[in-house]
Amino acid sequence: MKTYDLIVIGSGAAGMIAAIRAARDGKSVLLLEQQEKLGPKLKATGGGRCNLTNTLDNSDFMNSFGRNGRFMMDAITLFDYKDLMNFFKEIGVDTHIPDGFRVFPITHNSSTIIKALEEELIKQNVEIRCNTKAQTLLFEGEAIVGVQTLDDKFLSASVVVATGGLGYPMLGANGDGFTFAKELGHKVTDLYPAMLPLISKEKWVENCKADTIAKAELRIDLPKAKKLKAVGDLIFTSKGIRGPVVLDFSREVTPFLEKHGEVPLIINMIKGKNEEEVRVHINNEIKNNPDSSVLENISSLVPPSVAKALCILSKADTNKKFKDLAGQIRDKLIKNLVSTPLTIIDHVGFKQAMITRGGVSLKEINPKTMQSKIIKGLYFCGEVVDLDGPCGGYNLQWSFSSGNLAGKLLDF
Incomplete structure (x- = not known):
């Protein structure tokens, strides 16, 4: 010895x-x-x-x-x-x-x-x-x-x-x-596993997997987590989300996921703009191009695949002119742009967790x-x-x- x-x-x-x-x-x-x-x-x-x-x-x-x-x-x-x-x-x-x-x-x-x-x-x-x-x-x-x-x-x-x-x-x-x-x-x-991709309940993310959202803001929609947020690049995957902001924020999500089974997120994909700012932006788009469709209008704020997914989520006809949308649907689409709901139901586990x-x-x-x-x-x-x-x-x-x-x- x-x-x-x-x-x-x-x-x-x-x-x-x-x-x-x-x-x-x-x-x-x-x-x-x-x-x-x-x-x-x-x-x-x-x-x-x-x-x-x-x-x-x-x-x-x-x-x-x-x-x-x-x-x-x-x-x-x-x-x-x-x-x-x-x-x-x-x-x-x-x-x-x-x-x-x-x-x-x-x-x-x-x-x-x-x-x-x-x-x-x-x-x-x-x-x-x-x-x-x-x-x-x-x-x-x-x-x-x-x-x-x-x-x-x-x-x-x-x-x-x-x-x-x-x-x-x-x-x-x-x-x-x-x-x-x-x-x-x-x-x-x-x-808990941390710094890892997250899996969502919603399947529409699969149609957006080629897109990166810069300066997305993530929050947890639970009473004890209202102060938690992260900002950074977000990437959609075939099963959920990843990217720097997800890696950073996953450490906050995984404990709630173990406790509740699923974690509701609120995502702002338009660089922190609020609903009023979105309305002003959309109205300016309409002035510049009165014949633009809802999809074209929303695509000026987020990538087209994401715009389409949010339109479907809001039951908004993508081919209609924005001004022709019913007020309730228009309000829902703007709300979903500012506060996109996404439910996390799982993660990839310690096998892909960079940090504990x-x-x-x-x-x-x-x-x-x-x-x-x-x-x-x-x-x-x-x-x-x-x-x-x-x-x-x-x-x-x-x-x-x-x-x-x-x-x-x-x-x-």
Whole structure:
């Protein structure tokens, strides 16, 4: 049985940087990865392009994670997006900000990131063991003492759990970190898939699947969710909706879906315009082209396939002139334009969820160290804890920041 200063379980962003940080501080480190290669989920991040972080200031960044966001104050202050960019520059990876907000490696290839991290692990003499699954965390009293794998026992007074969430099980996600936490007395909050496509009851979406709606606004039409909303690009699919705004908002939808069985959404597909603004727009269209049909008129606001679907939903004759529509039907069509109803009845599950909502309770983790308040020497970082943010580099930055803090092995 070999003894190490630190054992890290999991080779995602959080795990690899935790190992590097500790090794740079002179610690002997063992990194355990159950898959054949390092960083399996990191490789798929951002469709393989690896959106590392973004340029939000620390306060706005934390606010993007909701009510739990302030927990990351120490981790982000110690290692923000500028520090992350500098770190990668140190290990040979140049980054850039092509849209002024999102940070990518200039190769736009996650393999570049994984290769650089692996080379730095080797340079810092981190012992890497792939195809090695941690079975149990070993402890004595209220202190960690090591890790048991299928074939070996490794000793250490410090263990970092960086096993990620439940998303993409084909890449090795299996919830081991949550199991370890529970076995050692930690509370794990309810877990939900997040950042994933949603499936609707309505079938008309299939006829609109070639269209993208820019700056769509999504709301949940339930009493306890009136304040929840998201704005961004919406894409219709053969079974429902996806796109950046759906990925961001799905974390709010999935808990309600589990509770209620279906979730009514209200979608504004016309860049936030209200009913009066739509009436003014339509009247201007009629003045410019008095003979235009209802479909032509509505298509000036949304793509033709969506316009047709909304006309059918409102029982409006697409070939009629807008001015010839009955007042009740005209009002219903305008209302459906401004507040399109869509009922979510399912999602694609953890198999396509980029992120897990929920995790190890933050109340039982010291934010200044990422160490457990229950078991001495046990650290949690990355997606395994109860923090998740929108798409756009938020979750990777959190993984790097929390992993960096955990790897410092602070104890106070």
